[in-house]
Amino acid sequence: MPDALMLFAAGLGTRMRELTRDRPKPxxxxxxxxxxxxxxxxxxxARVARIVVNVHYLAEQIRAHLAHRPVILSDETAALLETGGGLAHALPLLAADPIFTMNTDAVWTGANPLDELRTAWLGQxxxxxxxxxxxxxxGYAGRGDFDLDDAGRVVRGTGYVYTGxxxxxxxxxxxxxxxxxxINPVWDEMIAEGSLFGAVHAGGWCDVGRPESIALAEAMLHSSRDV
Incomplete structure (x- = not known):
């Protein structure tokens, strides 16, 4: 059962335009x-025992913000390694298999996403x-990412969006x-093997990747508190 988490916080945040000129998106x-x-x-x-956060763009600001938080930093300041390379670089710090990963540019309502993944994880x-x-x-403007077959396996498609x-x-x-x-080519390897599965989040999710998504995210959070 996974008990270590990689939080992706190293990206340049270019879709946020002026908002990330002087601060990192996270x-x-x-x-x-x-x-x-x-x-x-x-x-x-979710009581995750080990949390690793990767840093690259304006890394000193994230270091300062997290100085007193229970996290381990994975330094990518020499070169931005993207999601797959960043995860591989952090494996010695994560020291676990399997692991959680989660993006930092979304907000959620409803069930805790890591708890949902733990519950759905069967081990194979x-x-x-x-x-x-x-x-x-x-807040999502794409075509969709995946579909699910009858066994819960993931295939490329448009019916579902990956939450991060x-x-x-x-x-x-x-x-x-x-x-x-x-990470995408690794997913494709798993899809070809029939070993990539999906679970569906019970609650709200907002992609905060663009400036206009901030108001959408805040409205979603406010609505959930009013229920």
Whole structure:
């Protein structure tokens, strides 16, 4: 059962335009709190034992913000390694298999996403993605990412959107040469093997990747408190 988490916080945040000129995206505030604090709340509520955060862009600001938080920093200041390369670089710090990973540019309502993944994890998977139906993906402007077959296996499609939270086994990453690469080709390997599965989040999710999504995220959070 996974008990270590990789939080991705190293990206350049270019979709946020002027908002990330002088601060990293994980420190942009939603409902009065930085995005990374929303993510850490989820991790701590799920009682994850080990939390690793990667840093690259304006890393000193994230270091200062997290100085007194129970996290380990994975330094990517020399080179941005993308999601797959960043995860591989952090494996010695994570010291676990399987692991959680979660993006820091989303907010959630409803069930704790890491608890949902733990509950759905059966042990035979190489990866388990947490998804939301395309029509329920607040702030998301894409076509969708995946579909699910009758056995819960993930295939490329448009019916569901990847939320940024998942469980992964690590040998796929440990076996690759160091460097920058996306998790996407690793997912494709798992899909070809029939070992990538999906679970559906019971609650709201908002992609906070663009400036206009901040108001959407705050409205979603406010609505959930009013229920």
């Amino acid at each position: 420190l942009i505030e939603v409902a009065g709190r930085p995005l990374i604090d929303h993510a850490l709340d989820i991790a701590l509520s 998977e190489e990866g388990l993605l947490l998804l939301v139906p395309r029509e329920a993906a607040t 939270a998942q469980i992964l086994r690590t040998p796929h990453f440990a076996a690759r040469a160091p460097g920058a690469y996306s």
